[in-house]
Amino acid sequence: MPCTRICSQECAVLHNHRCPVRQKSLAFQHSRAAVLRGSNSRRSLRVLAVDYPAPQLETSAPFLQAAALSAKLREAPRPERPLQIVIAGAGLAGLSTAKYLTDAGHEPILLEARDVLGGKVAAWKDEDGDIYETGLHIFFGAYPNVQNLFSELQIQDRLQWKEHSMIFASRDIPGQFSRFDFPQWLPAPFNGILAILRNNDMLTWPEKIKFALGLLPAIIFGQRYVEEQDDKTVTEWMRKQGVPERVNDEVFIAMAKALNFINPDELSMQCILIALNRFLQETHGSKMAFLDGSPPERLCQPIVDYFVGRGGQLRTKSRLQKVLLGSGGDVEGFQLADGSTVTGDLYVSAMPVDPLKKLLPASWAQMPYFSKMSQLKGVPVINIHIWFDRKLTTVDHLLFSRSDLLSVYADMSTCCKGMASDTMSMLELVFAPAEKWINRSDQDIIDATMTELERLFPTEVAADQSKAKIRKYKVIKTPLSVYKTVPGCELLRPTQRSPIPNFYLAGDFTKQRYLASMEGAVFSGKLAAEAIVEDWNAKSLPAPAQSAAQKQEEPVLQKA
Incomplete structure (x- = not known):
C-alpha cells in the first residue's frame, strides 16, 4: 500500500502517523528527526521530542492493589501518640518509608549521609548547570507503587511517556535498530505477543515458537513457577527448556544487563521471568517514561516536602556510624559520624545492603535473619554522560545497545525536558557489566565507549573524534549498586520486620516481588511502614523516647 502523504517520514515524525509501509528495522534516517526542506546541512536537522499521553493505569489490578495498601496506611488506627521513627538512608526506600509512616500518623526522622537526596537515583549539576546522575532511570507502567506515589504527590505530569515500543540496536548492521511495537488497541498479553510476532529482524519463526514453548510453564503456573526458577541462571534455564541460543544473543543479554547489570550466565532466571510476566500480563507494563529533570529535585524533594510539612x-x-544497643538487645540509638546520637521510638535501616552489613552489631551476626543477608552483595555499574558538539540523529526513547560493554542508553537532550537542547546531544549510557572496568581510568572508559558509539552512530561518531567531538563528559562509578540477583539469593533476602523488636528494614534487597528496582525500593518502604503500623498503631505506648542527653530508664517497646 503506497503512502499517500507528501512526506511519509516527516508525517510519521510530526503527526505520530503509523505509516502502513513503515519498515520495522529502524535505521538512523528513520529516527525521530525532521530535516527541513530545501537544505541538507547539519544545521537543518531538528530532533523532536514527542511525548505520549499517560497510560490509563488507574484501573489496572496492580495499581489498585498498590492504592489499597496506601489507603490501609492512611486509614490505619491512629497511635496514642506519634512515634518518632529514625530512618537511615534517603534513597527511594527511605523516602517512601518516611512518607507512608507520616500517612499512618507517625513522625519520621530521615537521616542521609550525603548532602544529596536519592541514593541510587542521586544526581548533581556541574559548573555549567548540566545534570549528571547515578544511573539512567526509566519509569515503567509496571511500577504500580511508584505510579501511585506520583499520583499521591500530584506530580504525575513530571513523567514523559514515550511510544509503547522496545528498540534494540542491531548486532550485525551498524547504525540500524529493530523495534517491538506494542499496538495500543490490544490488551495484554496479546499486545506483547503481536509485538514479538511482528518483529522478524531478531528471531526467526522457529526460534519464536521454541521461545514461546519454553515460557509456557511460567504462563500456566504463574508466580509459583517463577519463584522456583531462582536456582538457575538464565543460560541454564534456556538449555533446560530447549530455547535456542540465539534468543540469548538477541534478547536475554540485553535484558539481563538492563535489569541487573550482569550477563545471563550469572543472572537468576527468576529476574527475567518477573520482568516478562509484568510486561506480558499488564497492558501498559512495558511502556516507559523519563522523569522531566533531576530525580532529587523532581521526585525526591516533593516527598521530603510532604513528610516535613506534616511533622517529619x-x-x-x-552518616550512620554505629547502631547502639540497650541492655535488652534492642536499638537505643543511631550514633552518627560526628559523634552525636539520634534516638527515637523505632529505627529503620533503608541503606543498601553492603553498608548495612558493615554496621550490624556483632551480637546480631549469628541470627539467621542477619547471617543470610550477609551473603547478598551489590553489583558494580558505571553511568556515563557525554556532551557532544552537535545534535546526533537519534531516537526519542530508551535504546538497548546490545554491545559487549554498554547496556542501555538515551539521548537525554531529546528524551528529557530538563536536559533538552536543540543543538547538542548528551548521551547517557549504562556501562555494564562493569566489574572489569570499575577501577579503570575515566579516560579508558570513555575511549571504550566511543568505540562502541562508532558502531551505533557510524555516520556521525568516530572513536578518534574525527566526526562528532566530545565537549565534556562525566563518568559516575558505583562499585556496589543494586544487589546482584544471582541464583539462590531469593532465600537470602530479609523481610522488612526484623527479629529485633524496634528495628526494621527497607530497601530493594528486602523481600518484595519487584527485586532490585525503583519500584522495589518504593514498595519496600511501604511494606516497612505497614509492618510498623501492624505492630504499633493499636498498641498502648510508653513515654516518648528522649535524647541521649536527657535519657532515662524507660520501658522497652515490645511488638504487639
Missing part, C-alpha cells in the same frame, strides 16, 4: 524531619550530612 530530614537531616542531611548525617
